[in-house]
Amino acid sequence: MVAREQFQEELARLRGDIISLARDTEHLLEKALEALYNQDIDAAQNIIFEDKKLDEKELKINEDAILLIARQQPVATDLRRLIIALRISSDLERMGDNAKNIAKAAIHLGEHHGLTIHPALDDMKQTALKMLDLSVKAFEYEDVTLARKLAELDDRVDNMYGEVVREMLEETATNPQKIQHIMQMAFSARYIERFADHTTNIGESILYLVKGETLDLN
Template identity: 40%
Template sequence: MTVRHNYDQELEQLRKSLLDMGNAVAGAIEEAVTSLAKQDVDLARKVIEFDDQVDQMEIEIEDKCMLLIARQQPLARDLRIIGTGLKITTDLERMGDHAYDIAKITLSMVNQPLIKPLVDIPRMAQMAQKMLKDSLEAYITLDISLAEQVCLSDDEVDNIYHQVFRELLTYMMEDPRTITQATQLIFVARYLERIADHATNIAEWTIYLVTGQRRRKK
């Protein structure tokens, strides 16, 4: 077995580790929003406890990247593969943090009747999760078209966020008793908007990996 073959296997393992981390984070996001909608304390606590595992995944992937750089001294495209791996794991870890933040809000709102049925927030969560899964698929398959579609989807998530913000602001103006919960829900929407931004980052890093060119979509 050649040195190059071993190296290619290590690079493939790096990509698999990123995919595993991404899938785990996507699950945490879904569970966090579900815990909020259903006021499920146990599920929220599960998401909070899982955050340590996400942090550990980040550390392990960073260690793999640093070892590859130290041992192989990669150049050109190989270096881009490792460099984008480092960037993507940071985005994934921050998404995990936002799932944690949403779960914490669930705990702070326990036993409080929701001031409105949650419609747009779960829709934002579904869109952000799809963007994450599509960005990871683009990264694994090196699909630039799919990566560009993820970038375009970010505008729609932004639009929903602004709609949620305006609606909740109206609730606060009409009834000051809703201010605390409405503010918390605005934070949830903001966290989901940021998750979509991180998914966009992954798509942009994929474009860079394939083309060697940095292209910012917004």
């Protein structure tokens, strides 16, 4: 196999590893919200363990990308692809951290907190996961049209987050003895909002890769 073909094969493998990492991150957010709504402390603790494995995958992707840069010394678009791989894997790792933080919030809330988890958190999660799926497709096909759609969805998540925080503040006024528990829900909403922000970062990376432009989708 000639060097160019081998490089393209390794680049494709790296792309597949990033898509796999994105799916792991998707799974982690799903499970974190389930643990929060179901008051499932065991599931929340397992998510913290799973996040460590996600961190290891991100580290391997980084090592593989850096090794490819050192060994192949790519230029132009190929070099940008490897730089973008590093950026996207970093965003995915931080998204996993946000899911882990929701699991930690579930643990802080405990099993018998007596509060109803705000239904908007699930709506936020659904939109954030839609954004992740969109960003993965934009990455896989280097599609700037898909990447640009993330901005509108991010605005939707931001608006839902604002509503949740306002309602949580009102709740603390009428239920001050539960302020610590209520704030854990507000924090969880913030973690979902940050999760969505990182998907816009991925969209921005795709725009930079394809267009060579730095644009703000958030």
